[in-house]
Amino acid sequence: MLEVQNISINYGVCAVVQDVSFALRAGKIIALLGANGAGKTTLLKSLNGSLPIAKGAVLLDGKELKDFSRREIARKIAVIAQETETKFPVSVLEFVLSGRFAHGAAFGWETPSDLQIAADCLKQCDLVNYENRQMNQLSGGERQRVVLARALATQAKILLLDEPTANLDLAHQALMFRLVKERCERENAAAIVITHDLNLASEFADEILLLKNGAIAAKGAPEKVLTEENLIEVFNVRVLLDENPHSGKRRVTTIY
């Protein structure tokens, strides 16, 4: 679905992302891990054209990203960015419906199907009866779920999530990942998730990209990437590795 070929991204003169390549296949989740400043967000931003790439190419369904219009990209790729705040009184429903922008005419009203989709997504994100609440009166976690609901409402096949669980409690962290996972499995969608939670990545991701100084340090299945050497190299922490007794996935425990 999304193919990244040897891309580099510069901020001014310094290269923030160097020669990164990977492919996102339908139904899969890729977790993007790395220390602060490793270039994760920058890389993610370039995947939907928010940031220009200096070298290489991003192929969306086999076509170069720059050959798509903004609208076409938005129909195929949804983004959950780090938190946004607005000074205007926007209701939850209005916010979620704005995710349908790329599907409707620029001018005009949402169709009944738009409303239905928005209602479904709110329900999925555990936000029943929130329609008329104001965005700026929600807690950080509630807001984050509304942001997810909006991304789901786009019905895009590719989800790009930048630390989607940052403000969420344990239950909602799990809910967020479950929703993304379900979406990927059931509708043949795919997702790239930036997270700092190695265990969540291990549980839900099909593939992990370990980023260091803008370059890929390791890439592959969670149990292959989440090794002691890799984690020492990238995060400079020592870890204990074992198996989650429930899922059988690799479990990482930091040694303080």
Added chain:
Amino acid sequence: MFRNTRKIHFVILLFICFFSLTACRSANRTAQTEVKMRDIADDLGRKIKIPEKVERVVSLAPNLTENIFAIGAGDRLVGVTSFCNYPEAATKIAQVGDTMNPNMETIIALKPQIVFVSTASQIETFTKTLEANNITVFVTNPKDLNGVLTNLRQLGEIFGTPERTTILLNELFERIAAVDEQVRDKPKTKTFVQISKEPLFTVGKESFLTEIVERAGGISVTKDVATAYPKISKETALAFNPDALILSESPDNTEPNDVFKNSSAVKNKKVFKINADILSRPSPRIVDALEQIAENLHPQTNDN
């Protein structure tokens, strides 16, 4: 260390300069107080002292400049405003800014004995600064025909030119009397004075032009409107339907406002332009305005 001492030297030098300057100034002051003084009251009723012989003055209003020239003391003006364009000789005198923003430093440098001011608005700061420099501030602002005549007489006394002033006043009295004669028994013409076309400004109750129009055999349709130069509603202006229009002639006030399109003034071609300077300045030329308006409203040639 070396640089520091140099700094200190410099500061000391500055102080010396400053003190010697103030010393000069106080010496100056004692010299001037020896001049014989006399008491006089200005239009604000302030008792002020002026020198026996007035030789250097500054005028901060174009009408005052005209008045001073008229009583024969124009040669004693050492400073005028940028608005002062009459008589011709006034334009050759040093300018000290305009009426609203006179330049204090320039005025003080000109060393006048008296500064003539037409507006009381800046009197506080004015008086303090100028009187600290031994300059008297004289506030005078004639508001009507009578005021102009009184002002001229007063200026004659201040400058010591009573003969010239008397001749001037007699001439003005005669001309005014002639106008009175000319318009006596004539019907009063409904007149609208258009100060500016857009927006439509006219003359109100407090303007001396209301009186001038009256004296010239007209009646200002806006004579009861509050303030001196009100912006008037176009609806009302149209409803007045004046028989004559007087335009204070300036580049953007050369034709009647559109609302007068169908007025009897425009239909009967009773639209008259009078130089804005003549209309707006309470000076001897106000009598010119009086004559011109009278001539416009009640032409002598037709009567004879």
Added chain:
Amino acid sequence: MIINGRKGEAEKRRKGEQKISASPHLRISSSKMLPALIGLLFLSLLSAVFLGSEKLSFFELTESQATILFDIRLPRILLGACVGASLAVAGAGLQSLLRNPLAEPYLLGVSNGAALGTMLAFVFFAQFEFARPVFAFAGAGAATFAVYQMAKSRAGMNVERLVLSGVIVTTFLSSIIVLLTSLLDAAKLRSFTFWLLGDLSQGTKNGFYLTFVVVIIGTIILTSQARALNLMMIGERDAFDFGVEIKKVRLIVFAVASILVGSSVAASGSVGYVGLIVPHLIRLLVGSDNRLVIPFSAISGAIFVVLADTIARVAIAPRELPVGAITALIGAPMFIWLLRRN
């Protein structure tokens, strides 16, 4: 015990507050809002027609009364309505685009840019009637562009920078205007200062036709961008991610707002606060959806200026006040009230 009791009370109060603030705007349904606003517009136009410095006997108009009504009063009322609508729509558009409810043509220097442009046309091209709107538009556009360029930084554009840039551009342009007015002669100066305060008495029929066409087209274009603006209002990054051609929308909104402000400033000077409080009030009533806010602001802006100008015409009749003084007189306290409410 007592402490506990108080604590309970405070908590209750806090909860109560939360309940109230859960809907900070009154949320009148748009289906009721539209007829209500149109009714109000009709009423305000009607009262404006009936009120004036001259009393008109409407059932048997004399010839001069007919002229007063049809050549003076009506064109002025209609021009006022168009100016109000233009400024309110421009305000609503700029606020959403710049993600700042305080963005306003007047505060951002757009009005001053238009004023300076008009002034230049006034001084140098007085003989061409069309020079004023053209120069006003150019001035408004230049000011908008300057503010935008100054507010933009590599990290994007934040509100503080924007407001600061607006203040800088506004004061800079004001000083140029002051500089130019001091070069004007006294008669011109008076008419110009009056005009600067916002004055509808100088409006011509042509001025009305122009603002009318501009405001209709402008409102339609901005409303057509309303969905995109809804996203821009939340965040530029969001808008981009969800398929908005940010650059295109920005260009359209800046251009349309400049034309709207330019045409109304050319016709009536700078009438302040309309673009600020009208969209603000509308958002309070119907929420932030620009598909409602923009057209409703147009109608309400028209109502506001028509009423303000009626006051300006009759308050000290037969003298007149500049309408800008009335809008500021009503707008400033109202704005403070709105600020405190939020």
